[in-house]
Amino acid sequence: MAPNDSTTTGTTAGGSVGRRKAARYIVPVAVAGVAAATIGLVPALASSGDPELPKIGAQELIEKIAASDTQRLSGTMRISTDLGIPSLGGLAGAFTGGEGGPGGRGGASADPKDRMTELVSGTHTLRVAADGPDKQRLSILDDAAEYSLIRNGDQVWAYDSKSDTAYHATADGAGKDAGHRSGKRSVPEGVPTTPKALAEQVLEAAGPTTSVTVDGTAQVAGRDAYRLVVKPKQSGSTIGSATIAVDAENGVPLKFTLLPSSGGKAIVDAGFTKVDFAKPDASLFTFTPAKGTEVTEAQEDEDGGKAGRSDGTKGLEGLEGLVPGAGQLGAGDQGVKGARVIGEGWSAVAEFKVPGAAGLPGKASEEAPAEARQFLDALGDKVSGKFGSGTVFKTRVVNTLMTDDGRVYVGAVTKEKLVEVANGAS
Template sequence: MARNESPRPEGDFGGYADFGDVDGEARARRRRALTRYAVPVAVAAVAATTIGLGTALASTGSGPSLPHLTARQLLDKMAASDTSTLSGSVRVSTDLGLPSGLSGGLLGGVAGGASGSAAGSSDPFGGSSGSGASGSSPSASSGSSSAADPAAKLTELLSGTHTLQVAADGPDRQRLSIVDDTSQYTVIHDGTQMWAYDSGANSVYHATEPAHPAGTAHADKPPAGVPTTPQAAVDQLLKAAGPTTSMTVDGTARVAGRSAYELLVRPKQADSTIDSVRVAVDSATGTPLAFTLTPKGGGKAAVDIAYTRVNFGKPSASDFTFTVPKGAKVTQGKQDQHGEHPGGPGGAAGSGAVGSGAAKLPGGASGPELTGTGWTTIAELKAPSGAGLKSGQGGQSGQGSQGGSAQGPAGVEGLLGTLGHHVSGRFGSGTVISTRLVNVLVTDKGAVYAGAVTQEALVEAANAAAG
């Protein structure tokens, strides 16, 4: 059969124009074409509206109606909460505005130093260029040899969005998984046994703790890592609360399909960099379900932790057992480590990122000295050897507190210069490193001041210390 016409232009929409002689028919055909194209458009539109409405309802829709509670009653409800069994998924988003060079290397050192973990022997600054790169892509696993060490791994949570799976059965048995696309990092705490498994590297970290009475174990634990559940974050928050804090119940919300009260916490002190903290408290059990921390600078929340699925039933016992997979490389951790609990809902993980502001510093051997009150607490670390930031990382390597400082202070100062800006005052001069939440002042004499406070407050504290 011959073609109706010679070369038909590509993309000609059906060639209706070819039928100029049958005008009415062409029009009818075009009308039918339009009606039929309406089908895919309608399908797409319905889907878009459903998705759009769903998210709009989830974010702006008014919460469920619950009996009115005062802030005090809500706090009592939280204190009286006896939730000990729980399982669910948690979404953690953090945007601390860290300088990219810092996010991996320094914070790895901070958490490592604070928790006193002994497994990591990677040089903190040798690794910082690599971790700077991984700071922008949080899912990249660190190239450190102790990939399964929890302290190092949990610092990954300090940037980006992560999905965690948690399960808890009392204070002794917890399980926490960081779920990545095709890998998973799992920490299991069962009595005195602590296992961590990194599927990406197929490596296992194992530590044994001395038996201790349940409950007291966590009370005096130094802050370590990041809060990995809303409960852990709230524990930190309540510690920081006091006369410097205003607390109100601000409506209700739906979190993970449960109705919850929204507790709005605002610091009264003007020097704080924290604008507000919002906690969603489950109306039935008093368990915190969501935690959002907004810095004064505006923008999106610096820390946003929320359950996306939660179940208060007892998790299966098999969730807390671990056998070393065949072929996995096992690293034995040192005994008597406190910082390596998985962040179970019992508040096992302390907060290094939110709340009191006292946990921001490199822990070091001597420990920071705290000045100020409440939200504007400033941690001050006097570094005698001039190693500056190094002292924190010194604690990380088990071989000795100064093990990491072989590169000398010159490298540190060079790094500081690229990260912060110069300030001076009665204390002399120094460098301020700013993030959205925490400011750190490193004086040229090697002292470090840090807190969730404005830069001016840090300078004032340094001046006061200088006399």
Template sequence: MPRNEPTEVSDGWGGERSPRRRKAVRYGVPVAVAGAAAVTIGLVPAFAGSSPDLPKISAQDLIAKVAKSDVQQLSGTVRVTTDLGLPSLPGGFDGAPGGGAKGGDGASAAPQKKLMELASGSHTLRVAADGPEKQRVSIVDKDAEYSLVHNGNEVWAYDSGSKTALHSTAPGSRAGKEHRAPGGLPKDLKTATPQDLAKEALKAAGDTTSVTVDGTAKVAGRDAYQLLIKPKQAGSTVGSIRVAVDADNGVPLKFTLTPKSGGAAAVDVGFTNVDFAKPAASTFAFTPPKGAKVVDGDKERATAEREHGKDAPFHKKLAEAKGEGEDKGGPNIIGKGWTSIATIKGDGSGLPSGKDMDKAKSKGAGGDVGAFLDSIGDKVNGSFGSGRVFSTRLVNALVTDNGTVYVGAVDKQTLINAANAAK
């Protein structure tokens, strides 16, 4: 059978679209892709080895295949490699019940803590799912293992390093619904799989994007098509996204995001082995090991609520996500497509720069602050005033002197242009 030749999809899809097709390729803000790259995550040898001969398929039909895929049972190993140009990050996230140094007794087992650890370096995950009521994700490190298990009305998080188990209520109660995505697992760790990353990327398919089928590959022993996604907008820092799609069932098996600057992938997530058979029921059974410290996550959340009310960190984050914070919560999005930028209005005080920085440098200890900021950020000026741009290989952020933040997977000049336009 013939090998697949590139089939481009750009500037719209042409003709009428079915509701399912519209859902698959609807316009979406690729800031979500940047967010997933920032938190979240050479997996299988990068599409090395044989390239299977598969029936020719168009990009539209391959995207539709992904959208129609309804595989709910699988188990396997996922390798996550993230290289954003950041130093390796220690675990810790102060902002959720049990999260961070001040988060409570369950801090070491909090899912948000593990999310931060996935933001750099390479990690191995063992995953399993059996419908919406049963999922398991284990992060395997050299000296310890972290497991998150959802089984019916219960969710367990266990950190073998600290021998701490965090028990929470699964979806069904109001608290469960507020703090978890459909399917039981916290939203943070759901972004660590090829399926979820690919779906976020495919939301961007539209007139700002070129989508092609770029040959075939073997991934985790499975025949796959390679879907190549490239931004058309010059200001984007994303060079390309490559998604390996299972030729049989449409499940994304591998997700690779390469920056425009080149080099190693910024985010590389994919299965090294996968099985679509029903996992054993014992996979989702969890009993805290003997001697483990068991923490009631629901009780910790309730305690934080009583002590801090709406000022509790997790309440603030929930309000922002639901658009209920100050000025309707979270960031405002400006621009479109791959050059979308999230903005957070400042309160009048930002990082020192310009004359303030010159003064700081002449005042002893303040000079240390100035030297540090100079080493990690570039001073910039415009009609908006002045500020600093902090860069990674993929995501850049401009912090103005008045504290306003502009952040996105865009280059420095695009951030400055956005700040000037918003003045």
């Protein structure tokens, strides 16, 4: 089918999607945090032919996504992510003390905030299921093991079959082990794990600086789909384009591919290999730990949980792609306090000052464990200009310039753009 030539600047039913800012900046003092906030993704799936479908405009297709009310589905997805950072395997041990550190048997942990970051790199197979806004399940499949994150009403369970450890939280934040409060959030925030969650983030950011077109059709997991292509109009962004395969019948995004502006391998490819929109079996959303399973209860903060309550719903944004609204629970503002945004759209850069952070990149590298130093050195490039000197920590998506006097510039822009912005702000 010939590509449709209609375009839009990102308006959707109910108003402009550009009115909501989806760009959220995170200080990558530990760059793994930046990566974790941009994960949840899956590889391009081979097309079995381009189906003949009625023509549709970009505006109409965006509205179709927004209006999709699919409440039930189950299926298998593959996740492939290449953020251009070194492998994280073993890095966690460098910061937590390795096998002797916290986390259950032999350092193993079923806590989602520890396990979901596995999706930052490499290729993974996932099984997903949803039945309404209160029942979701996501499983990461390994060669001989499975890690599952399950929500059923106000109960959240995670289970790691390899270590036979489980994690439990309740949506009301009532951590049952009040005697051991660590102040840690129970589930990582902002981890999209389905094409729908990824598509919504991109479309929320669309505006006058964005080109959105319908570029033909495709088949994904045996379903006919339209291809929605989102591209920055500006130069300097690390993002080249995002392609979303949208189910022609129900408007559910089936596949998401994010390409870098520099060309080459996709940053993220997310898609279903199998999908079924029938009601999943109720047993998928129930979990009872077997005798002998080590269970960790969610913990509240030292202040009683008032600031950063561990309610078990943080990070369920990762399940929002399964059904609308699932990620609204616990959704918080991830913006950096006191940040000044320079520019707009895809080339926007956040500038802020880190108190007491003068010389931080160098100091952090000197004091970090050997594996962490290797990780930081692989990410950092020394740069200088009117702003002075500093270090650019780079991934294929988010780059950060930390100056030697403690200023930070961060955005989904190239290293050259960061230096240009820092020079102009000096």
